[in-house]
Amino acid sequence: MFAGSCxxxxxxxxxxxxxxxxxDIITSCVASAQGNLAFGAFTIISAQISRTLQIAVKCTRGVPYRVGLGDGSHFAGGTRRMQSAAGNYVTYTLTYQNAPWDLANTxxxxxAGGNQIFRGAGVVPxxxxxxxxxxxxxxIVVSY
Incomplete structure (x- = not known):
């Protein structure tokens, strides 16, 4: 022992x-088309043409929302139309579960916090x- 230790x-x-x-978790939604809606190239159209349309929506978890599709740039007389450079038109419809898909029918x-995919159709009569x-x-118009 050392002397004086304690x-x-x-x-x-x-x-x-x-x-x-x-x-802070901010309420938010984003949407995108999963590719363009391409009907293809034809020489003679002998039946209506249908193609699948996919829209992805990603919203904050728990946020209710509605997805509508606008009329398009060449809409007239209640009809969606594609236009050519010559000013000619091809009419088409957009549907979800066989019902019109527009701003009134969403x-x-x-x-869910991740992408939710909605599959519809484009139809050329x-x-x-x-x-x-x-x-x-x-x-694509998402209201939330």
Missing amino acids: NAAIALQSITRPFNVSM VSGVG LQNYRPGVFSDVVQ
Whole structure:
């Protein structure tokens, strides 16, 4: 043993201080078409043409929403139309579960935090069309 050693424990002091932890989760939705709706190339149209349309919607978990499709750039007289450079038209419809899909007839969902896919159809009815390259632009509208 050393002379003058001490066996007493050293008392430590402590303090506590709180701090806040926070986070804001903002209600949000994004949507996109899963590729363009391409009907293809034809020489003679002998029956209506149907193609699958897929829309992806991603909303904050638990947020109710509605997905509608705009009329398109060449809409007239209650009809969606694709237009050619020559000013000719091809009519078409967009549907979800065999019902019209537009801004008055929407599809509902509740956000899951990841993509939710809605599969619809584009349909070109049997008609006598002029030749040309036809196109239109349709807006996806998500209301939440």
